[in-house]
Amino acid sequence: MSAEKQYIEFFGEVRDTIAIRSCDEMNAQRETALQTFSAKGFPSSKVERYRYAKVDADFSPNYGIALTTLTEQLPPYCFRIENAEPRVRALYNKVADNADSIVALNTMLCVDTLVVHVPKGIRVEHPIQISNILKGEQDTMVSRRILIVMDEMAEADIIVTDRAASQSRFLTNQVIEVLMGDGSHLSLYEVEETHLLCTRFNSVFVQQGKNSSLHHTNLTLFNGHTRNRLDVRLQGEGSEVTANGCVIADKMQRVDNNTLIDHQAPSCQSNELYKYVLDDSAVGAFAGKVLVREGAQKTSSKETNANLCATSSARMFTQPMLEIYADDVQCSHGSTVGQMDEAALFYMRQRGIDEREARLLLKAAFITEVIETIPLESLRDRLHVLVDKRLRGELSKCEGCKLCQ
Amino acid sequence: MEEKNSFVREVAEKKYEYGFTTNVETDIIEKGLSEDVVRLISQKKGEPDWLLQFRLNAYRYWLTLEQPTWGHLKMPPIDYQAISYYADPTQKKKQGTGEIDPELMKTFDKLGIPLEERMALAGTAVDAVMDSVSVKTTFREKLQEKGIIFCSISEAVREHPDLVREYLGSVVPYKDNFFAALNSAVFSDGSFVYIPKGVRCPMELSTYFRINARGTGQFERTLIVCDDDAYVSYLEGCTAPMRDENQLHAAIVEIVVKERAEVKYSTVQNWYPGDSEGKGGVLNLVTKRGHLRGANSRLSWTQVETGSAITWKYPSCVLSGEGSQAEFYSVAVTNNYQQADTGTKMIHIGRNTKSTIISKGISAGKSQNAYRGLVKVASTAEGARNYSSCDSLLLGSHCGAHTFPYMDVHNNTAVVEHEATTSKISEDQLFYLGQRGISTEEAVSLIVNGYAKEVINKLPMEFAVEAQKLLGVSLEGSVG
Numbered sequence: 001m002s003a004e005k006q007y008i009e010f011f012g013e014v015r016d017t018i019a020i021r022s023c024d025e026m027n028a029q030r031e032t033a034l035q036t037f038s039a040k041g042f043p044s045s046k047v048e049r050y051r052y053a054k055v056d057a058d059f060s061p062n063y064g065i066a067l068t069t070l071t072e073q074l075p076p077y078c079f080r081i082e083n084a085e086p087r088v089r090a091l092y093n094k095v096a097d098n099a100d101s102i103v104a105l106n107t108m109l110c111v112d113t114l115v116v117h118v119p120k121g122i123r124v125e126h127p128i129q130i131s132n133i134l135k136g137e138q139d140t141m142v143s144r145r146i147l148i149v150m151d152e153m154a155e156a157d158i159i160v161t162d163r164a165a166s167q168s169r170f171l172t173n174q175v176i177e178v179l180m181g182d183g184s185h186l187s188l189y190e191v192e193e194t195h196l197l198c199t200r201f202n203s204v205f206v207q208q209g210k211n212s213s214l215h216h217t218n219l220t221l222f223n224g225h226t227r228n229r230l231d232v233r234l235q236g237e238g239s240e241v242t243a244n245g246c247v248i249a250d251k252m253q254r255v256d257n258n259t260l261i262d263h264q265a266p267s268c269q270s271n272e273l274y275k276y277v278l279d280d281s282a283v284g285a286f287a288g289k290v291l292v293r294e295g296a297q298k299t300s301s302k303e304t305n306a307n308l309c310a311t312s313s314a315r316m317f318t319q320p321m322l323e324i325y326a327d328d329v330q331c332s333h334g335s336t337v338g339q340m341d342e343a344a345l346f347y348m349r350q351r352g353i354d355e356r357e358a359r360l361l362l363k364a365a366f367i368t369e370v371i372e373t374i375p376l377e378s379l380r381d382r383l384h385v386l387v388d389k390r391l392r393g394e395l396s397k398c399e400g401c402k403l404c405q
Numbered sequence: 406m407e408e409k410n411s412f413v414r415e416v417a418e419k420k421y422e423y424g425f426t427t428n429v430e431t432d433i434i435e436k437g438l439s440e441d442v443v444r445l446i447s448q449k450k451g452e453p454d455w456l457l458q459f460r461l462n463a464y465r466y467w468l469t470l471e472q473p474t475w476g477h478l479k480m481p482p483i484d485y486q487a488i489s490y491y492a493d494p495t496q497k498k499k500q501g502t503g504e505i506d507p508e509l510m511k512t513f514d515k516l517g518i519p520l521e522e523r524m525a526l527a528g529t530a531v532d533a534v535m536d537s538v539s540v541k542t543t544f545r546e547k548l549q550e551k552g553i554i555f556c557s558i559s560e561a562v563r564e565h566p567d568l569v570r571e572y573l574g575s576v577v578p579y580k581d582n583f584f585a586a587l588n589s590a591v592f593s594d595g596s597f598v599y600i601p602k603g604v605r606c607p608m609e610l611s612t613y614f615r616i617n618a619r620g621t622g623q624f625e626r627t628l629i630v631c632d633d634d635a636y637v638s639y640l641e642g643c644t645a646p647m648r649d650e651n652q653l654h655a656a657i658v659e660i661v662v663k664e665r666a667e668v669k670y671s672t673v674q675n676w677y678p679g680d681s682e683g684k685g686g687v688l689n690l691v692t693k694r695g696h697l698r699g700a701n702s703r704l705s706w707t708q709v710e711t712g713s714a715i716t717w718k719y720p721s722c723v724l725s726g727e728g729s730q731a732e733f734y735s736v737a738v739t740n741n742y743q744q745a746d747t748g749t750k751m752i753h754i755g756r757n758t759k760s761t762i763i764s765k766g767i768s769a770g771k772s773q774n775a776y777r778g779l780v781k782v783a784s785t786a787e788g789a790r791n792y793s794s795c796d797s798l799l800l801g802s803h804c805g806a807h808t809f810p811y812m813d814v815h816n817n818t819a820v821v822e823h824e825a826t827t828s829k830i831s832e833d834q835l836f837y838l839g840q841r842g843i844s845t846e847e848a849v850s851l852i853v854n855g856y857a858k859e860v861i862n863k864l865p866m867e868f869a870v871e872a873q874k875l876l877g878v879s880l881e882g883s884v885g
Binding site for chain 1: 809
């Protein structure tokens with residue numbers, strides 16, 4: 001319990017400071033969260049959903065804990081939680097899995113919540129970009145919270161990027177809650193390009209209403225240790241979710257994606273595609289579960305996980321699961337782990353492309369399948385460039401972003 | 406309509422035709438488990454001291470364990486003190502001429518197991534195990550000419566102690582899991598097979614297991630050793646009477662495959678599945694594992710699982726020999742309240758090892774059918790290759806079909822593929838067959854058989870016929 005202890009003690013010390021800076025809705029949840037966290041502690045690898053994560057080790061180092069609030073200047077549809085509508089504020093912590101101790105820790109320590117609220121029937125013209133920039137001389141732990149509320153028939157594109165502007169150690173514990181009203185559309189993109197000393201725990205919880213559709217893409221381009229959790233509850237009939245992701249990892253990087261698509265209503269569709277390219281001593285894990293509840297007839301679900309291991313020390317764990325309690329369904333999943341196609345490499349070398357370049361091309365082509373599913377053209381183009389740079393080892397600092405320079 | 410209903414009822418009632426009990430006097434020891442019981446079993450079987458110590462170590466280790474709960478199963482609590490760990494139906498005839506009790510012979514006749522003359526026609530050597538004791542092993546002399554040892558494990562302990570001591574627990578150590586520890590402590594009988602170097606076993610070897618006595622569990626242990634360049638095909642069948650209590654069956658099967666040797670292990674499991682209300686039935690909690698020790702050795706598991714209230718087993722292969730190949734073919738059918746959590750583990754350790762997994766699940770009624778499999782490629786397994794495919798078929802809207810594949814790959818030269826689909830029987834197929842004058846029930850049976858064909862084709866002939874019949878019977882009445 002030593003790793004947990006420092007967080008519990010810290011919370012005891014700063015409880016009042018947090019309460020003053022924060023709002024009632026958030027403060028009301030802290031004590032329950034503390035109880036959950038104290039009782040459960042960090043999940044060990046024996047907990048099925050944390051089988052491949054090393055939570056204890058990731059949370060053990062002594063971090064300074066950031067207790068900052070958001071600025072007042074926010075773009076349209078974005079609010080600090082205290083400025084949001086009361087109806088929206090009340091939705092705080094309603095979708096997240098409160099029994100999870102990582103979420104509980106976030107609920108305990110998070111000071112402010114960014115609310116994105118798109119009212120009924122509004123189509124947000126320009127994508128909303130949320131840039132998280134980690135900066136500071138000290139090793140820091142950050143608890144972040146985002147609440148996205150899409151009213152009926154609302155439409156938006158949201159891009160969440162994670163970057164690090166200084167070489168300190170950072171630990172991020174982020175929780176994103178998404179509530180989607182009937183007929184709403186949301187594209188949510190998450191792009192992580194940090195550095196080897198960054199650890200990120202990211203939990204996304206989505207609840208979807210009738211005929212709503214979600215397009216979620218999670219790209220891990222550069223990181224230290226990352227664990228992404230995505231839970232989607234398809235509660236309304238005819239809702240759709242596409243959950244894609246790609247990972248490029250090398251050196252000692254570790255990336256664990258853990259998804260649950262919970263089909264609770266009939267005639268819903270889910271599509272999942274995750275691709276990993278692992279080099280050096282990187283470790284990748286993918287555990288995706290599709291749960292079709294009794295009565296969720298006419299469900300259609302497809303899950304694919306493909307992985308490329310480029311060296312003998314790279315490791316991949318994959319676990320695509322189906323749990324089905326309804327009979328009129330079409331569900332399939334597939335997963336592969338393999339290496340580069342020698343014939344394709346040979347073909348390219350015959351045509352004068354050197355081996356390094358040929359390998360690079362193959363890796364880029366492998367990842368492209370995920371990027372091509374992104375509907376937002378400008379982001380797609382930018383990502384192609386980023387992936388190419390990443391594979392060439394040139395991705396160190398984000399260009400074109402004024403904040404870091 | 407009335408007529409149709411009565412027909413369905415008739416079929417449903419006769420569904421489990423092996424549900425009779427045999428009236429033989431059976432020597433059953435007191436219920437309960439303690440060190441004394443372990444000693445008593447060992448003493449009754451006249452075992453040497455090393456085996457008693459093996460049992461005691463296992464028992465003491467078992468005491469430190471708790472029953473695992475991670476399966477996708479709703480398990481009734483098992484009272485390990487309410488089970489009798491040894492039942493011997495052959496006791497009473499021992500004073501006589503060594504002839505088998507005619508009642509017992511009748512039992513095996515009813516089950517269609519050729520113990521006497523018919524065996525010659527069937528060309529299968531049989532070891533029949535009832536409750537805790539091996540009743541009779543046939544064809545022994547003929548096999549002996551070739552140097553093949555096929556006998557009950559108790560006899561093997563007496564007559565070939567060195568072999569048994571060398572291999573017993575070498576594939577499934579008693580520390581392996583909760584049920585393996587329990588079995589190692591109290592195992593009663595089972596078969597022992599040794600195929601010497603270069604010998605191709607001329608006939609199918611077969612074991613037939615039957616639980617007869619009430620309030621007992623069956624803990625048999627099978628050990629197969631296939632020496633260099635040898636070959637054997639081994640069949641296993643099981644039945645039990647209909648009882649309203651849950652009977653525990655916790656067996657261990659260990660297989661050692663040496664260089665260039667090949668073992669085929671086929672199971673048709675038809676333990677009593679419980680009635681249509683989910684009452685009674687056998688709890689089938691078995692540890693099966695083969696160790697491919699030699700280079701280019703081969704092992705294939707084929708199983709047709711139609712019985713048992715709960716099936717929880719993973720026939721596995723440890724591929725350590727270079728270039729060794731393993732296969733797993735399975736059809737698991739669950740109906741009514743049956744539950745199955747079954748699959749396989751393929752552990753690739755040697756270079757250029759290959760494994761194939763084909764699993765077909767069929768769930769009907771209110772049953773739950775889960776495939777759980779592990780494919781692990783160790784960093785030493787250069788060029789390992791695995792292909793897995795598991796399909797589930799759902800008949801009815803109250804049943805469940807689940808797939809939990811685990812792939813752990815620690816080597817970049819490995820190629821591992823997994824694919825799975827879950828669906829119900831397509832309306833198009835049913836319509837097509839209906840158009841051609843085939844009734845729905847028959848059409849479903851045709852489609853199911855076609856679906857399972859890939860696996861059934863891997864079974865030896867006699868078993869394939871039985872398996873096909875079983876599939877028909879298990880699903881009877883589940884369509885509509």
